[in-house]
Structure formats: structure tokens, C-alpha cells
Amino acid sequence: xxxxxxxxxxxxxxxxxxxxxxxxxxxLLAALLLLLALxxxxxxxxxxxLAPLLPFALEQRVLPANWLASDSSExxxxxxxxxxxADRLTAATPLPDGMRISVHYLDDDTANAFATLGGxxxxxxxxxxxxxxxxxLAMVLAHEIAHIRHRHPIQSxxxxxxxxxxxxxxxxxxGAMQALAGSSGLMAMASFSRDMEREADAGALQMLQALxxxxxxxxxxxxxxxxxxxxxxxxxxLQSHPGIRERxxxxxxxxxxxxxxxxxxAALAPAL
Amino acid sequence: xxxLIQLGIFLLLTLTGYVSGRIVEKRHYHSIREREQQxxxxxxxxxxxxxxxLLRHHGQLVCxxxxxxxxxxxxxxxxxxxxxxxxxxxxxxLLDRARREAVLRMQEQARTLGADAVINLKFETSQVxxxxxxxxxxxxxxxxxxxxxxR
Numbered sequence: 001x002x003x004x005x006x007x008x009x010x011x012x013x014x015x016x017x018x019x020x021x022x023x024x025x026x027x028l029l030a031a032l033l034l035l036l037a038l039x040x041x042x043x044x045x046x047x048x049x050l051a052p053l054l055p056f057a058l059e060q061r062v063l064p065a066n067w068l069a070s071d072s073s074e075x076x077x078x079x080x081x082x083x084x085x086a087d088r089l090t091a092a093t094p095l096p097d098g099m100r101i102s103v104h105y106l107d108d109d110t111a112n113a114f115a116t117l118g119g120x121x122x123x124x125x126x127x128x129x130x131x132x133x134x135x136x137l138a139m140v141l142a143h144e145i146a147h148i149r150h151r152h153p154i155q156s157x158x159x160x161x162x163x164x165x166x167x168x169x170x171x172x173x174x175g176a177m178q179a180l181a182g183s184s185g186l187m188a189m190a191s192f193s194r195d196m197e198r199e200a201d202a203g204a205l206q207m208l209q210a211l212x213x214x215x216x217x218x219x220x221x222x223x224x225x226x227x228x229x230x231x232x233x234x235x236x237x238l239q240s241h242p243g244i245r246e247r248x249x250x251x252x253x254x255x256x257x258x259x260x261x262x263x264x265x266a267a268l269a270p271a272l
Numbered sequence: 273x274x275x276l277i278q279l280g281i282f283l284l285l286t287l288t289g290y291v292s293g294r295i296v297e298k299r300h301y302h303s304i305r306e307r308e309q310q311x312x313x314x315x316x317x318x319x320x321x322x323x324x325x326l327l328r329h330h331g332q333l334v335c336x337x338x339x340x341x342x343x344x345x346x347x348x349x350x351x352x353x354x355x356x357x358x359x360x361x362x363x364x365x366l367l368d369r370a371r372r373e374a375v376l377r378m379q380e381q382a383r384t385l386g387a388d389a390v391i392n393l394k395f396e397t398s399q400v401x402x403x404x405x406x407x408x409x410x411x412x413x414x415x416x417x418x419x420x421x422x423r
């Protein structure tokens with residue numbers, strides 16, 4: 001057998017594909033995004049259904065009622081006044097067995113209040129500055145209590161954690177696992193979905209009705225918000241709480257007559 | 273905002289990787305085909321022992337090696353493929369280029385020695401400077417054989 005004169009010119013496309021790389025990439029990316037969207041939606045749904053099955057006692061074990069026993073004595077009066085109002089609200093509309101609300105006062109200029117695991121509610125001075133009646137304050141407290149009653153904190157925190165775990169598992173990022181293991185997520189301020197806010201509003205109005213017999217004064221906080229929309233301090237709050245006008249309308253719809261409002265307790269009245 | 277910036281950087285890297293990667297690959301293939309024509313008379317044989325026509329020749333080790341880098345887009349496409357399974361065509365074209373380039377360099381070396389053919393052709397492939405999973409890696413291909421030079 002004699003040797004060839006030259007090396008044969010082999011055809012392309014055997015060891016390397018001639019297909020355009022973007023075509024395959026686009027398909028795979030679309031498939032991946034679709035799967036991710038489905039997984040996130042599905043898991044979100046499942047977690048929101050299952051999380052409330054975790055007993056409230058578990059939340060209380062993580063963040064017990066005396067968690068912030070180090071509440072400074074200089075804020076003790078405000079703390080007590082807030083707790084007293086919360087207790088009146090829960091007396092008028094009892095909570096499920098074993099659930100307790102612990103209200104904490106924060107001397108912060110931010111106008112905000114939030115609820116977290118274990119029945120803890122935080123109210124900041126900035127918010128109290130905006131309220132002119134006990135009814136308005138009761139609306140805020142009742143709103144946070146309603147979040148806790150409906151187990152919204154555990155729902156949204158669980159959803160966040162499970163989704164983070166899912167993404168970390170897909171991308172194989174072990175750093176995320178370690179971050180989650182360091183229970184930073186538990187202390188995080190839960191941000192609730194619009195549906196949850198609506199539910200809490202409805203529950204709050206019911207609680208106000210049970211305690212006062214009317215819901216006047218509940219709209220104060222929101223009207224103040226709308227008045228001060230241009231203020232930069234409020235911008236962050238407004239971004240995280242969409243649908244203010246809608247909520248205002250709901251409150252106004254529940255009010256049936258005119259009349260007087262209950263003034264704030266002395267300890268919480270703004271310094272004039 | 274932070275996530276948006278990250279996404280923007282990611283897209284920029286992907287686009288850069290894709291565009292420059294495609295240009296480089298096209299030019300390289302063009303150059304490869306040209307040189308395969310030019311060096312076609314330096315025969316490539318994989319047999320271990322010299323054929324009878326080359327018995328009057330003496331042997332000399334020749335080798336050609338090349339290191340080619342993966343671009344960002346290829347890494348991404350391969351990552352997706354790793355998830356779903358199948359041929360990773362992005363890397364296949366990379367290795368095809370690298371292998372043929374290595375062979376061409378070996379043939380150039382053989383030609384400078386005045387060789388007619390290279391027998392016992394073998395390949396070695398290895399990964400250079402690639403981090404586990406996430407980093408931009410590069411592949412090295414070594415082609416070596418015995419150049420048959422007429423006495």
C-alpha cells in the first residue's frame with residue numbers, strides 16, 4: 001500500500017457542530033427561566049400553605065416574649081402604653097390559643113411599625129409623631145396584630161428562605177448556605193405581599209370596630225402619607241407599601257358615621 | 273438597584289464574550305483551513321512503525337502545542353448544558369480548533385526540519401488555569417510524533 005501524497009482535507013462539522021450557538025443557548029435559557037418561574041411560583045404557594053402549620057409556640061421559642069427584656073427604662077412608659085392598647089385590642093377580639101403580642105417601642109425618627117416572628121410588634125417614634133388620636137394608633141397596632149393573627153411573618157420569611165435555598169442549590173453556591181445557617185433571616189423585617197396587607201387591613205378594621213364600635217380615625221396615617229408624598233423620608237416607605245389609596249378607600253368605606261375620636265394616652269402624645 | 277447593576281455587568285460580559293468569541297473563532301478557523309492546505313504535504317500517520325517508503329529516514333521528535341481560552345459566553349452555554357445534558361457544542365468547537373492548531377504547529381516544526389511525514393502521532397489535552405466551575409478556563413492541546421527526515 002503506498003503512502004498518500006498529501007493529507008486528505010477532512011469535512012467540517014464532524015467534531016464541531018455547525019449550528020449557530022445562539023439558537024441552542026436561547027432555547028436552553030428560555031427553558032431554564034420557565035422552569036425557574038414555575039418552581040418559584042409552585043414553591044411559594046406550597047410554603048405559604050404549609051408555613052402556618054408550624055405552631056406559634058415554635059415562633060415563640062425562637063423569639064421569646066422576653067426577647068427584648070433589655071427595653072430601656074427611659075422608654076418604659078411608652079412601652080407600657082402601647083402594650084396596654086394592644087392588650088385592649090386583643091381582649092376585644094381574642095387571638096388563637098397561645099398567641100401573645102409583645103409590643104416594643106423604638107426611639108427612632110423613622111415612621112414605621114412592623115410585626116415579626118413570635119408576636120413581636122415594633123412601633124417607632126416617627127410613626128407616633130404622625131398620629132393624632134388613639135384610634136389612629138389602634139389602627140396601626142391592630143394592623144400589625146392582624147399580620148400576626150394570620151401568621152404572615154412566618155409565611156413570608158419561610159418563603160424567602162426556601163427560595164434562597166432553591167437558588168443556592170441550583171447555582172451550587174455554598175456561601176449562600178452558610179449565610180442562611182447564620183439565622184440572620186429570622187431577625188429580618190418581613191415584607192408582606194399586597195394580599196397580606198389587605199388581609200391585615202380588613203382584620204384591623206374588624207378589631208377597631210370591636211373595640212370602639214366604629215373605625216373613625218383609622219385613615220389618619222394614610223392621609224398623612226399621601227400629603228407628604230414628596231418628602232424624601234417617606235419615599236422609601238411608599239415604595240415598599242404600594243396601594244395606599246386603595247387601602248384608604250377600604251378604610252373610608254368601613255366608616256359609617258361622624259363623631260369624635262379618642263385622644264392618645266399621655267405617655268404617647270407628641271411633645272408640643 | 274444592586275441587582276440591576278449586577279445583571280447589567282453580567283449581560284455586558286456575556287455580550288462581549290459572545291461577539292469577540294465568535295470573531296476570534298471565525299478567524300482562527302479560516303487560518304486553520306489555509307494552513308492545512310499549505311502543510312498538507314507533511315503527512316500525518318498514526319502508526320507506530322515507519323511504513324516501507326520511509327525506511328531511509330531517521331526519526332526526530334516534533335511537537336506542537338496550543339492554549340486556547342474559553343470565553344464568557346461559552347462558559348455560560350456550557351453551564352446551561354450541564355444542567356440539561358447533551359453535547360456541549362461550545363466546548364466541542366474549542367477543542368476541534370485547538371487540536372487542529374496543535375497539529376499544524378507540529379507540522380510546521382517538522383517542515384523546518386525537512387521532514388516528509390510525522391508518524392506515531394499522539395495527543396494530550398489538559399485544562400489550564402480553570403477554577404472549579406465558575407472561572408474562565410483554558411484548554412491546552414499537545415500533539416507530538418516522530419518526524420521522518422530523509423537522510
